[in-house]
Structures are given as structure tokens and as C-alpha cells.
Amino acid sequence: MVEAIERFFADIDRYGPGLLPSKYSGTIRFDLSQDHVTEQVLVTIEHGQVTVRRDDREADCVIRARQDSFATLLSGQHGIYAALWRNLISIEGEFPLIAAVRELIPPNPTVDRPERWRVEG
Template sequence: MPDPTVELFERLGRRAHDPMLEYVRGTVRFDLATDAEILYWLVTIDDGDLRVTREEADADCVVHSTKARFDRIAIGSESAMAMLLRAEVVAHGDIQLLVLLERLLPGPPGAKGPRLAKGAR
């Protein structure tokens, strides 16, 4: 069974550059808890260039969630911002980076717009 979170971060990494983030610089680390461990994903944005790695490094914004909750974000059935407002996801640091990065996360099934569609590169 495919892992929606892995697929999302792989798609972001393949995207390489996004003009919507042309003047953005910063790092967002996602700490995703499972029953056995914490999975780390680091998204680096450098004037629109995206790089995704699996490292536990210092970041400008750190997002804490369970893996199960983040899977819902990864498939587009939940909004990261809505989950943040409900305290189902917690973020520290430069939250504006998360707001900007959310533009690249999947929207609800059938939604149209600039968001990263499932399967898009």
C-alpha cells in the first residue's frame, strides 16, 4: 500500500522549483510521530528552489504531528491550516513559511488550482 506522506514529499522534491515561492527562503521540518519512532522531513526553500531530505536539522519552522494526521494532509482530505487552528498539528517558529508551503500541498479531491495535484510532478 502506498504511503501518502512519502509520496507527497517525493513529489515536492521532484518539483525542484516553484515560481510561487520565487522570493522565499527558509526551512520547514516536519516531525511525524508513529507508535515506534519520529519521522523527519526537511523542506528547504531557496528563492523557489525546493529540496527535500530526511534529516533532523535545525529549521525556521518545525511542524509536529502524528504520521496518521499528516497522511490526511498528504492526500488532501484535511487542510494543514485547519488542523493547525484545531491544534491537531503544532508548529513553532516562522509559521509564514508553513502558510506559503501549504500552497503546494494537495487540496480536496476534485479541487482545481495551483496546488500540487496527486501524481503531479
Template sequence: MRRTRVAFFQALPAMAPSRLPARHGGVIRIDLAGDGDQERWYVEFSVGRARADQDDGERTAQVTITTTFSLFDALIRGEASVIGGSYRKDFGIAGQTPLYHLLRRFFDSSRSARDPRIRAQECRRHGLLWRESLEADLRRHAMRRAGSG
């Protein structure tokens, strides 16, 4: 999965103009660990631009993220949430946490997540799912009538 992480960090500069607000910037340090291995990435945001690299030296970062390889890969793919990782103590943030939200703009959105307001509209009376269920009932009723008459 290292290729997934490398591809994610390499794609940041191309995605930055459309995903970053114009006025925010700073440096995020991402410490990844697992299976006895470690990686450290630095992501620098500035006026609509992003740059990521692995640096062996210590740099000053406004926020540090600590997590596992598997959780970070799942975040990249949109298969996990930071909240769940935080509850399991697999994800930690220290420093200026609002800066983390800039990085979060680059993660795929969760494939299973849906806006609850849309779901409520679909399920309420005369909503899309209600109408589909009613139409299916009417078709079944019509087929029974046709078969018995």
C-alpha cells in the same frame, strides 16, 4: 501510508518551480509521530527550488511543524485542514509561520472545499442551481399536462 509521505517529499523538487514564489526560502522541520514511531523531515526552499530529506542530525530550521502521521497524510491527500488539526491539538507550528505557507502550496486542495461566492451565485435567483430547479419543475408540469390531456 509511509509510501504516501515519501512520494510527497520526493515530488517536491519537480513541483517547486510552478508552486514557489521566486524570492522566499528557508528550512522547515516536520516532526511526525504516532503508534510509538517518529519521523523527522527537513524541507528546504530556495529560489524556486525545494529539497526534502530525512536527517538524523540537528539542523537549524526557521519553522517546526509537529503533527501526527494520520493528519499529515490527510493533509497531503487534501482530506483535512490545518485549522481543524490545530483546534484538536493535532497540529502545531513554531517559528516563522509564513514559511509554512510555502509548504502548504504543495498539499492537494480540499476536495470538499468550494469558494462560497460561487455557491452563492449558483443558489441565488437566476443562478445555475435555481435555473436547473426551475427547468425540472417545468418539465414535471409539462409531463403532468401531457398525461392529463
């Protein structure tokens, strides 16, 4: 998987507690393809607490994208809604969970990670 994508999911897993407001709950599966191979990552959100694992089980929301397109999204070149409108990603299921994904993605290239992700020391 592309390094930026690996880092994104590792950061979510590492900083999962407290990343999102407690109003968010559900499962989001990311189906990310490259060279006819699809890697699946499941993000579980329970009242704002986030965990990540590689899993192909059913989810409340499924986001599909080519890995290069998803890496572009993570770079801040496009917002998640713009990526959807440009057909860089597709979404099935509970669309409101996209708001949670939007909060997890760094907003632009000049911001490494949200302040709440920064580790002291």
C-alpha cells in the same frame, strides 16, 4: 512512513524547481511520529526552489504531527490552518513559512497535484 506522505515528499523533491514563487525562503522540518518513532524530513526553500532530505537539523519552522494526521491533511480533508486549529499539527518558529507549505499541499481530494506538477508524455 505512510505512503501518501512518502509520495508528497517525493513529489516535492522531484518537482522542486519552480514549485513556489521566489518570495519564499527558509527551512521547514517535519517531525512525523508513529508508534513512538519520529521521522524527520527537512524541506529547504531558496527563493522558491525546493529540496527535500531526511535530516534532523534545526529549521526556521518545525511542523509536528502524527503520521495519520498529516496524511489526513494531505488528503484534502482539512486545510493546514484548520489542522492547526484542530490540534492535528503543531507549529514552532517562523509561522509565515506555513504559507509555502500550504501551496505545496494538494487543495482537495479531487485534485491529484497542482497543474505545475504534471509531467507531459
